[in-house]
Amino acid sequence: MTRWPLHRRTTALLLGTVLTAVTLSACGGGDTGDGSGPASVGEKEIRAALDKPTELTVWSWSGSLPDVAEAFEKKYPKIKVNVENVGTAAEQYTKLQNAIKAGKGAPDLATVEYSAIPQYALSGALVDLKRFGFDKLEDEFTPATWESVNVGDGLYELPLNAGPMALFYNKATFDKFDIEVPATWDAYVEAGRKLQKADPEYFISADNGNAGLTESLIWAAGGRPFTSDGDKVTVDLQDPGTKKYAENYQVLLDEKLLSPVAGWSNEWYQGLATGKIATLTSGAWMAGILKGSVAKASGDWRVAPMPAFDAESTSSINGGGSLAMLDQGDKQLAAAAFLRYVSAEEGADITQATGSFPARAAALGSQEFLGAKDPYFGGQEINRIFADSLAKVGKGWQYLPYDVYAITIFNDKAGKAYTGAKRLQAGLDDWGKELVTYGEEQGFTVG
Template sequence: MNRWPRHRRTTSLLLAAALSAVTLSACGGGGDGESASKTVTEEEIQAALDKPTELTVWSWSTSLPDVAEAFEKEHPKVKIKVENVGTGAEQYTKLQNAIKAGKGAPDLATVEYNAIPQYALTGALVDLKRFGFGDLEDQFDPAAWENVNVGGGLYELPLNAGPMALFYNKKTFDKFDIKVPTTWDEYIEAGRKLQKADPDYYISADNGNAGLTESLIWSAGGRPFKVDGDRISVDLKDAGTKKYADMYQKLLDDKLLSPIAGWSPEWFQGLTSGKIATLTSGAWMAGILKSSVPDASGDWRVAPMPSYDGESTTSVNGGSSLAMMEQGDKQAAAAAFLRYVSAEKGADITQATGSFPARSKVLQSQEFLGAKDEYFGGQQVNRVFADSLADVAEGWQYLPYDVYAVSIFNDKAGKAYTGDKTLQEGLNDWQQELVKYGKEEGFTVN
């Protein structure tokens, strides 16, 4: 249930067709059984669990079927049908088609945090304050809670979080006598030292990654997207974005980044050998390394993400939970399962699979923070991730068509990674298309 770049590589035309159908449309309305304005009490939620009910959930999460099975044992009259209809953007396209048709949507669906505005601002999702779930705020990390609140509404209960950190290959760093960088200037110097020592080694790999770009702009203080209802501003030339672009341009100019495509076999080979020496990513990358780079167990470590100016300001990359669709007519039972997934036993089941939690009680648990991870040489990596999450800068907003935005990133900014344009020029091209698309969809954009 994470925001992985490979999950977001869907053609622009396919997404554009799906998004344009509903961006500012009525979006299908509420379920037959419960109106959009009705408040649902806890008594009604519990009563719904005593009635024969089948809920349909669309999700690519590998842990959710186990969560559903546990829920069914506690509530035998409720059946949970978990369907994997595609990962990331593929599922979103099908979801948009169901919204356009006014039928066929599931009761619940996995929606990544960056995609919430796309559905929430068009009325396709249920505001969970209807069930009193706004009272659960204290149970979750503030940064994760901010991600699921859009335009005054609450559209998910956070399940996992993706605080940014620096994953580095200690074996490679030791081999070339490189110190762990604490600032981006030190990171650039580490890349130069690595390349000078052996041109087959790179500080990292990047041939264009919209999610990483957004996260690095975020941590630099950039706030390029501002959304107020149907009014949007796009400014990829603000001070924070320029700070990021100036820093990253040095990595590109000095060819310190491997051009290997992320998630390719060659990329995984580079991570295994240590020739790709670092990854700046969300906490979920720990699970990817364990499952896909097992031969490098013991070689990798986790450090705080480098800063721009010595301040421990971080950002998030990834994270998702379940959102409730307005089309559903079994919303009380759906609310019970949604809460079970994020705030009750279901969250424990998901956490056990390696998902980084968003619940405050877990993030404050000394048992969790002190757990030693043998893959990372016995390091207490949860402390690094938790500290990062505590330092996430406030105020970031995603566009209400961010799924589309990231799908066209490489088309518009990709030439910056091949040296045919500067990164700022690539971001300017991206901005031009984002403004154009927003206006075509009926937003007021400047």
């Protein structure tokens, strides 16, 4: 699971797939695998389940999960784990939602990004992992990722990886134009101005509308535009932190300091390779993207803390996720064992080895891990920067219980701000109005 930004490019496949709030129910009503229903079970029952021939189905687009499954099967030879890639992000979520709606066909476990957990948890589609006593594992994970997997009073995943925000910058470009690494957004804007003045083909970054990035920057600026409590939802894109973000980012848009190329396009990758797109503000997973897809720029890129909006700024998260257990499953004891193996046991080591940034506290306390020098980034100890960012993530952020839908309509409502046809705050306001309307249509009480 080295790459978790995929829902940030989610298409309209998910429009209309959210379960209505009027069907909200107590989460986790399925059988535990031993006939005990939703009752709590202990370690003895989980261990006993591993000694029974069982076949699990897991939906995931993770490149490392098949290797994790193979290692688990060697350790527990009576368990067969079938990892099925039914599509990435939007495609999988659509199929998952269809199975939930039909009441059959869902896998035992599925990759669900942190931002999507509320949508499935509040509908009763996921099992509360407190049933297995997994809430006792809290101290094994970082506070920011642990907060992301708890919804209401329930625990719906054990964190696997994290996407703490950082600034990726092309040192070769910065050196060429004698630009200092910006510690604040004001300095970031000045760096963009200097680049454009020196050579109009160079841009400080690229953004033609990215909902995930927008949410993460609002979070870092202190914004908390979304809250949810059961079927009660608040949408407020006029809160102080959101306004702070919009005012700062508007300068980049007004002065055309951002490249208009679409993220993940060939032109975008080319801009990163040549250094003409000089920075990326992104989650830690971007390190793997650069190494895998912009290999010829090895040695040019570095990592720095995300620029601060002001003295009160925090960090935030972009991306990340783990495995959730579907309530339809009838093999939940064995599924619980595999889920724990993936996030809290040897499986987490296998995933980390692929370049995924870990959510485990032990890994982030390891001097060997923190001090690892990355050749792509000029021998820089990038894990220290990511770990520091994760420790400074602002508390209290919530995603909408229909955030997956919110992502799909962002560009339709706010996209004109990136072409200069609308102010960014106005675009965010339009987005918010649609989110209120949609939430009410789904049966939520939206304020």
